[in-house]
Each structure stands twice: as C-alpha cells, then as structure tokens.
Amino acid sequence: MELGYTASPTASRLATGRTRTVAVIVPELAKWFFAEVIAAAGRVLAEHGYDVLLVELSTAELRRAFFTGPGLRGRADGAIVVALQLGADEFEALEGQGQSVVLVGSERQGAGSVSVDDRAGGRAAVRHLVNLGHERIAFLGIRHEPRSTLGGVPPAQRLLGYRDALAEAGLPEDPRWVLTAENSVDGGAGAVAGLLAEQGLPTAIAAASDELAFGALRTLRGAGLRVPEDVSVVGYDNHGLAGAVDLTTMDHDVSGQGRAAAHALLAVLGAAPVAGPRVISPRLVVRGSTAPPVDRAGSTLPP
Amino acid sequence: MELGYTASPTASRLATGRTRTVAVIVPELAKWFFAEVIAAAGRVLAEHGYDVLLVELSTAELRRAFFTGPGLRGRADGAIVVALQLGADEFEALEGQGQSVVLVGSERQGAGSVSVDDRAGGRAAVRHLVNLGHERIAFLGIRHEPRSTLGGVPPAQRLLGYRDALAEAGLPEDPRWVLTAENSVDGGAGAVAGLLAEQGLPTAIAAASDELAFGALRTLRGAGLRVPEDVSVVGYDNHGLAGAVDLTTMDHDVSGQGRAAAHALLAVLGAAPVAGPRVISPRLVVRGSTAPPVDRAGSTLPP
DNA sequence: GCAAACTTCGCAAGCGCTTGCGAGATGTGC
DNA sequence: GCACATCTCGCAAGCGCTTGCGAAGTTTGC
Numbered sequence: 001m002e003l004g005y006t007a008s009p010t011a012s013r014l015a016t017g018r019t020r021t022v023a024v025i026v027p028e029l030a031k032w033f034f035a036e037v038i039a040a041a042g043r044v045l046a047e048h049g050y051d052v053l054l055v056e057l058s059t060a061e062l063r064r065a066f067f068t069g070p071g072l073r074g075r076a077d078g079a080i081v082v083a084l085q086l087g088a089d090e091f092e093a094l095e096g097q098g099q100s101v102v103l104v105g106s107e108r109q110g111a112g113s114v115s116v117d118d119r120a121g122g123r124a125a126v127r128h129l130v131n132l133g134h135e136r137i138a139f140l141g142i143r144h145e146p147r148s149t150l151g152g153v154p155p156a157q158r159l160l161g162y163r164d165a166l167a168e169a170g171l172p173e174d175p176r177w178v179l180t181a182e183n184s185v186d187g188g189a190g191a192v193a194g195l196l197a198e199q200g201l202p203t204a205i206a207a208a209s210d211e212l213a214f215g216a217l218r219t220l221r222g223a224g225l226r227v228p229e230d231v232s233v234v235g236y237d238n239h240g241l242a243g244a245v246d247l248t249t250m251d252h253d254v255s256g257q258g259r260a261a262a263h264a265l266l267a268v269l270g271a272a273p274v275a276g277p278r279v280i281s282p283r284l285v286v287r288g289s290t291a292p293p294v295d296r297a298g299s300t301l302p303p
Numbered sequence: 304m305e306l307g308y309t310a311s312p313t314a315s316r317l318a319t320g321r322t323r324t325v326a327v328i329v330p331e332l333a334k335w336f337f338a339e340v341i342a343a344a345g346r347v348l349a350e351h352g353y354d355v356l357l358v359e360l361s362t363a364e365l366r367r368a369f370f371t372g373p374g375l376r377g378r379a380d381g382a383i384v385v386a387l388q389l390g391a392d393e394f395e396a397l398e399g400q401g402q403s404v405v406l407v408g409s410e411r412q413g414a415g416s417v418s419v420d421d422r423a424g425g426r427a428a429v430r431h432l433v434n435l436g437h438e439r440i441a442f443l444g445i446r447h448e449p450r451s452t453l454g455g456v457p458p459a460q461r462l463l464g465y466r467d468a469l470a471e472a473g474l475p476e477d478p479r480w481v482l483t484a485e486n487s488v489d490g491g492a493g494a495v496a497g498l499l500a501e502q503g504l505p506t507a508i509a510a511a512s513d514e515l516a517f518g519a520l521r522t523l524r525g526a527g528l529r530v531p532e533d534v535s536v537v538g539y540d541n542h543g544l545a546g547a548v549d550l551t552t553m554d555h556d557v558s559g560q561g562r563a564a565a566h567a568l569l570a571v572l573g574a575a576p577v578a579g580p581r582v583i584s585p586r587l588v589v590r591g592s593t594a595p596p597v598d599r600a601g602s603t604l605p606p
Numbered sequence: 607g608c609a610a611a612c613t614t615c616g617c618a619a620g621c622g623c624t625t626g627c628g629a630g631a632t633g634t635g636c
Numbered sequence: 637g638c639a640c641a642t643c644t645c646g647c648a649a650g651c652g653c654t655t656g657c658g659a660a661g662t663t664t665g666c
Contacts, residue, residue, distance in 0.1 A: 013621095014620095014623085015620085016621085017621075
C-alpha cells in the first residue's frame with residue numbers, strides 16, 4: 001500500500017516548537033550578490049528539509065520595525081543575516097526572537113559567521129596592478145547612502161588593502177585618487193566621469209565592486225579610452241557578468257559563502273557547537289581589463 | 304501600558320488553517336529576472352503581512368518531487384509560479400495542495416496571470432532594426448537544455464515576432480540566421496562565434512534575451528568588430544546591467560510583473576474573483592548598440 | 607517455571623490560538 | 637414595570653500533531 005500521508009507542518013510546529021524554517025535576511029534582494037548567496041544557501045537548506053523564508057530589509061523603517069517588533073518570533077528557527085552590520089541591540093533582538101543566527105559578511109563573538117578577508121583581497125587586486133607596472137592607481141570605493149541599511153564596514157577593508165599594496169610598493173597615496181560612489185553602475189560611471197574631468201587620468205582603477213567597475217568601464221569607453229590599453233580596471237566580486245565584459249576581478253566564492261552559512265546554521269540547529277568564524281580568501285581572476293600601462297609615447301613601461 | 308504581545312503565528316495557523324504565507328516558485332533564483340520578480344512581489348506581499356517562502360525548482364527531480372509529494376500543503380496559502388510552464392497535472396497538483404495560484408509568464412484558464420506580449424516585443428525589436436535600414440538580421444533565440452525546468456514556450460513568441468517584422472518589411476528569412484543557444488552569456492557568445500565562423504556577418508543581431516546579447520557583444524568585440532558600427536545588437540529584458548554595456552533592448556517591466564502577480568494573488572486570497580490575464584506590452588529602450596548599417600565602403604545606407 | 611527486567615504500544619494531555627455558543631447585561635416597547 | 641429582543645463577553649471545544657506515561661506483552665535469569 002502506498003501511503004500518501006504527510007503530517008501537517010503547522011500542527012507539528014505547534015507541538016514541537018520547531019518550524020523547520022530558516023529566514024534569510026538581506027538588505028536588498030535584487031542584487032547579484034544577494035541572489036547568489038540566497039540561492040546557494042537555499043539549496044543546502046532545502047536538501048535538509050528546511051523551508052526558506054525571505055526577509056528583505058531594504059529601508060531603515062523596515063529594519064527598525066523588524067528588530068523592534070515580533071520579527072521572526074515563531075516563524076523560523078534560525079536566520080542567516082547577509083551583509084547587514086547588526087548592532088548589539090539588533091543581534092540580541094534576533095536571539096530574543098528565538099533565532100539561532102549565522103552572519104555572512106560580518107562577525108560577532110558567539111555567532112557562526114562566514115566572511116571574506118577583504119583587506120587581503122583589496123591588496124591582491126592592487127598588487128596585481130602594481131605588478132603590471134602601474135604607479136598611478138585610483139581606488140573606487142563604496143559609499144553608503146544615508147538611507148542604506150547596509151551600514152557597511154567591510155568595504156572599508158578593501159580600501160585598507162589598497163593602501164597596503166601601495167605602501168608595500170613604495171608608492172605614494174594621492175587622496176584625490178580615492179573616490180567613493182554609491183555601489184551601482186551609475187555610481188561608478190559618475191565617479192569616473194568626475195575623475196576624468198578633474199583629476200587627470202590614472203593608469204589603473206581598482207574598484208571595490210564589479211558594479212562600480214562596470215560603470216567605470218562604461219565611462220572610460222564612452223570617453224573614447226581603451227581598456228586596458230589606456231586604463232586598466234580591476235573589479236571585486238567576480239559577478240556573473242564580469243566575464244561578459246572581460247573584467248579582471250577578485251573572486252570571493254559567493255555561492256560558497258551561502259553554502260557555508262547554511263551548513264553553519266544547520267550545525268547550530270542540530271545542537272552542534274558554534275564553529276569559529278569562517279573566513280574566505282579572495283582569489284584574483286585575470287581577464288582582459290588589465291594590462292601593463294602604456295606611456296604617452298606608446299611604449300610599455302618596465303614592470 | 305504597552306503590550307508587546309504578539310500571537311503565535313503557528314497556533315494561529317493551526318486554528319484558522321491559513322498560513323499568511325505565499326510561495327514564490329522559480330526555476331532558478333540566481334538570475335536577474337527571477338530575483339527582480341521575487342523582490343518586487345515580495346515587497347508587496349510583505350506590505351500586506353504575508354511571509355514569502357522561496358521555492359527553487361532547478362532540476363527535473365526537484366520539480367517532480369515537488370508536484371508529486373506534499374509540496375506546499377499546509378505551508379502556504381497561495382503560490383506565484385514564475386516562468387515554469389506547468390502541465391495540467393502539475394497545476395492541479397498545486398491546487399490539490401490547497402494553493403491559490405497566479406502565473407507569471409504563462410496563462411491558464413481560471414488562474415490569474417501576468418505575462419508579456421513577447422511576439423509584439425520581438426517584432427518591435429526587429430522593426431527597430433528594419434527602420435534603421437538593416438536587411439540582414441540574425442535572430443539569437445533561447446534553446447532550453449534538456450535538464451532545464453523551464454519547459455519554455457514563450458521565447459518562441461519572440462521568434463515569431465522576428466518573422467512578423469521580417470515579413471512586414473518584405474525581407475526574406477534565412478534559416479541559417481536563426482540561431483539558438485542556452486540562455487547565458489556563454490551561450491550567446493558561442494552562437495555568435497559560430498555565426499562569424501560560418502555564416503558570414505549579418506548587419507544586426509536580435510537576441511531573445513539580454514544575457515544572450517551580452518555574449519554576442521563580447522564575441523563581436525573580441526573579434527575586433529565594432530558595435531554598432533559593424534554590427535547592431537538589440538537585446539530583450541532591459542536587464543539591470545543593460546545600461547552598463549549600452550545595450551538597446553526591450554523593456555518588459557519586470558518588477559511590474561512581480562508586483563502585478565502579488566496583487567493578483569492577494570486579490571484571490573482575499574476572495575476576490577480571479578482577474579483576467581494581465582498582459583504587458585514591451586517597450587523599446589534605445590541605447591547605443593544599434594545604429595544604421597554601414598556598407599563596406601563606409602557610407603550609410605538609406606533607410 | 608516464575609519473578610523481575612525490559613520492550614512495545616496506545617492513549618491522553620497539551621502546544622496557543624480561533625470561534626461559536628450561552629449566560630449575563632443592557633436596552634426597547636407597550 | 638415587565639416581557640422580550642439585542643448586545644457583550646467569557647468559556648470551552650477543537651485545530652492535528654508530539655510526547656510521556658502506564659498497560660500490556662516479551663525476554664531473561666536462576
């Protein structure tokens with residue numbers, strides 16, 4: 001006999017107090033990075049019989065309401081928090097809602113986490129440019145909008161890496177060549193446009209994200225400049241479309257981050273001890289947007 | 304007195320039989336289109352107090368298991384099905400699981416739906432090329448992989464639109480210029496590479512998706528061809544990064560589709576009658592990847 | 607072969623809500 | 637002022653599971 005019987009999840013939840021659901025909390029769903037993390041985490045969770053509940057905290061109001069209100073209470077057993085830099089009160093609120101939490105892109109004592117060594121990543125990206133012989137290298141960083149819910153510290157790490165690489169190479173840092181922009185194509189395009197107009201041209205640009213780099217490429221090409229002949233550009237993320245525009249970039253195994261976070265949370269939910277923070281080392285992916293600098297006369301400078 | 308009291312959702316679900324949750328079912332989460340639809344629908348649903356449960360049916364096995372097993376029974380009140388072309392059995396299975404369903408990208412008698420007039424869209428894209436004076440226009444369509452869960456009919460509509468536009472302009476259709484590829488950057492790149500190698504060059508390419516178009520651009524530029532001077536390219540989707548590569552494309556209001564689907568489902572859940580299918584008319588977005596053809600001698604042909 | 611220990615099984619209580627029903631309270635009409 | 641209709645409110649039943657407890661059945665040891 002075949003028994004097509006299935007227990008009612010709701011009744012089971014009531015009786016056990018466990019929902020077999022985990023929430024994935026992101027500041028913004030429709031961005032490549034978040035979609036990728038969610039997809040990767042979701043697959044692992046689904047394999048283990050967990051439902052995934054999507055929570056997008058895209059505005060400050062939503063964020064406040066989420067942490068001060070009932071939030072996840074009774075809806076999920078645990079949460080994967082991606083990219084949000086939680087305040088201590090927020091973190092405690094989440095635990096107060098009965099959630100086990102795992103962080104992606106931030107760390108906190110006593111919580112599982114997976115993050116990236118962005119300082120090393122930034123340094124590797126810039127070192128790649130230095131190794132190619134570049135000496136005038138601009139940095140295009142991420143500026144958080146006031147309304148943003150990211151509250152992001154980590155991109156600052158990439159800037160530190162930039163400085164590390166410069167110092168390492170004995171290159172001076174020119175503050176006018178450290179730009180910031182909203183993390184979007186338009187942000188990157190605008191910042192580089194400003195650079196072209198005012199600061200003269202570096203031979204290379206290190207962007208703190210691929211989206212910024214895409215914008216940089218657009219502006220450079222729109223101005224008739226060739227990449228990499230006139231300007232090299234290196235991004236950060238290894239975005240799904242980085243290959244499409246032949247962008248050299250730093251890969252930080254985004255889906256691996258999602259999978260690792262899911263496994264960490266499953267472990268905690270399975271009453272395993274909290275594993276230490278897991279940190280991922282980014283890896284340089286060389287494509288066609290970087291090359292040795294060419295001086296005005298057209299000759300290649302020595303590395 | 305402030306009452307921080309909140310009812311237990313689980314108990315409430317058990318008692319009422321309603322979960323205040325809706326599932327969003329997609330074949331693949333980490334693609335721009337799906338992420339965008341989910342985000343837009345999710346916002347509307349969240350505003351109305353619904354939780355969103357993510358279901359990714361990325362393989363044929365998952366798909367079968369989902370529809371033959373318990374699926375959503377007891378987990379959600381309704382489902383938004385994006386892009387999957389459901390068989391009658393699958394649709395009924397979903398209803399048998401107690402779900403109200405709304406379709407995105409397909410239609411079915413008795414169900415709410417939002418879809419796109421892809422034939423008109425395809426025709427508009429190609430007509431744009433025709434109007435610019437192109438006469439040798441290739442079509443780059445989507446081929447579904449055997450393992451795909453899309454089972455997609457709709458992209459075929461875009462091909463019909465291509466034929467419409469050609470016929471309308473009195474242009475012959477050359478079957479060698481109708482290509483298909485997996486819907487990805489690499490797919491598009493590969494197909495166009497084949498085109499360059501074998502069929503000679505059309506003056507324009509109409510792609511059935513922006514991802515395919517991105518691939519086409521990569522191959523063309525990699526081969527030293529200029530876009531739009533040597534070849535015009537028009538995409539389809541108005542992908543978030545289409546602007547970054549200056550791609551002319553068809554916009555079909557992707558987030559609008561998500562919002563409309565959410566509203567339709569909310570209406571049904573609120574016991575409103577099923578609204579008729581909603582169909583969206585795509586809109587041409589002209590950017591820099593299309594221009595009049597230039598003949599070998601460099602002069603512009605008359606339109 | 608019988609007492610003690612162990613195993614299996616079924617049953618009832620309870621998880622925290624919703625909801626319908628009846629008791630009590632309030633209001634109306636002649 | 638009394639009978640009747642109306643309203644409000646509190647209480648208990650029940651949603652469909654899980655789980656612990658006790659009864660029944662089974663095994664072991666001397």
